[in-house]
Amino acid sequence: MLTLFVRGLPPSTTEASLTELFGGYGKVFDLKLSRDLFTGKARGIATVNMEGHEARSAISGLDGSDFLGSTIYVALDKGTRGGRGSRR
16 A cells, blocks of 8 residues: 655645545545635645555656646655654
Protein backbone atom coordinates (compact mmCIF):
# COMPACT_ATOMS: atom_id res chain seq x y z
CA MET A 1 0.00 0.00 0.00
CA LEU A 2 1.37 3.40 -0.99
CA THR A 3 0.15 6.87 -0.04
CA LEU A 4 0.07 9.49 -2.78
CA PHE A 5 0.22 13.21 -2.09
CA VAL A 6 -1.85 15.31 -4.48
CA ARG A 7 -1.55 19.10 -4.74
CA GLY A 8 -2.91 21.81 -7.00
CA LEU A 9 -6.54 20.74 -6.64
CA PRO A 10 -9.20 23.38 -7.37
CA PRO A 11 -11.58 24.48 -4.57
CA SER A 12 -14.49 22.71 -6.30
CA THR A 13 -12.89 19.28 -5.83
CA THR A 14 -14.98 16.62 -4.06
CA GLU A 15 -14.10 13.21 -2.65
CA ALA A 16 -16.29 11.60 -5.31
CA SER A 17 -14.53 13.36 -8.20
CA LEU A 18 -11.10 12.39 -6.85
CA THR A 19 -12.17 8.78 -6.29
CA GLU A 20 -13.42 8.65 -9.88
CA LEU A 21 -10.17 10.17 -11.19
CA PHE A 22 -7.87 7.78 -9.33
CA GLY A 23 -10.26 4.85 -9.75
CA GLY A 24 -9.27 4.74 -13.41
CA TYR A 25 -5.85 3.48 -12.25
CA GLY A 26 -7.00 0.98 -9.62
CA LYS A 27 -8.81 0.58 -6.32
CA VAL A 28 -8.74 3.58 -3.99
CA PHE A 29 -8.53 2.26 -0.42
CA ASP A 30 -8.58 5.60 1.38
CA LEU A 31 -8.79 9.24 0.38
CA LYS A 32 -8.46 12.35 2.53
CA LEU A 33 -9.27 15.72 1.01
CA SER A 34 -8.15 18.72 3.05
CA ARG A 35 -10.96 21.27 3.43
CA ASP A 36 -11.13 24.82 4.74
CA LEU A 37 -12.71 24.80 8.19
CA PHE A 38 -14.99 27.78 7.55
CA THR A 39 -15.92 27.58 3.87
CA GLY A 40 -15.84 23.79 3.42
CA LYS A 41 -14.04 24.18 0.09
CA ALA A 42 -11.06 22.04 -0.83
CA ARG A 43 -7.71 23.51 0.24
CA GLY A 44 -5.89 22.09 -2.76
CA ILE A 45 -4.26 19.01 -1.23
CA ALA A 46 -5.24 15.40 -0.67
CA THR A 47 -3.78 11.99 0.15
CA VAL A 48 -4.80 8.80 -1.64
CA ASN A 49 -3.98 5.21 -0.62
CA MET A 50 -3.62 2.65 -3.42
CA GLU A 51 -1.74 -0.60 -4.12
CA GLY A 52 1.88 -0.15 -5.17
CA HIS A 53 1.74 -0.82 -8.90
CA GLU A 54 -1.58 1.02 -9.27
CA ALA A 55 -0.23 4.02 -7.33
CA ARG A 56 2.85 4.20 -9.57
CA SER A 57 0.60 4.04 -12.63
CA ALA A 58 -1.53 6.89 -11.24
CA ILE A 59 1.59 9.00 -10.64
CA SER A 60 2.83 8.55 -14.19
CA GLY A 61 -0.62 9.18 -15.66
CA LEU A 62 -1.81 12.09 -13.52
CA ASP A 63 1.26 14.08 -12.45
CA GLY A 64 1.14 17.41 -14.30
CA SER A 65 -2.28 16.70 -15.82
CA ASP A 66 -5.34 18.95 -15.97
CA PHE A 67 -8.16 18.32 -13.46
CA LEU A 68 -11.22 20.61 -13.42
CA GLY A 69 -9.17 23.42 -14.98
CA SER A 70 -6.15 23.15 -12.66
CA THR A 71 -2.82 21.42 -13.10
CA ILE A 72 -2.43 18.76 -10.42
CA TYR A 73 0.78 17.22 -9.13
CA VAL A 74 0.89 13.65 -7.81
CA ALA A 75 3.84 12.10 -5.94
CA LEU A 76 4.58 9.53 -3.28
CA ASP A 77 3.86 10.92 0.18
CA LYS A 78 7.15 11.03 2.04
CA GLY A 79 5.46 11.75 5.37
CA THR A 80 6.71 14.23 7.92
CA ARG A 81 10.20 13.98 9.35
CA GLY A 82 11.95 16.14 11.88
CA GLY A 83 8.90 18.24 12.61
CA ARG A 84 8.19 19.86 15.93
CA GLY A 85 8.03 17.43 18.79
CA SER A 86 9.73 14.55 17.03
CA ARG A 87 12.62 12.66 18.59
CA ARG A 88 15.60 11.16 16.87
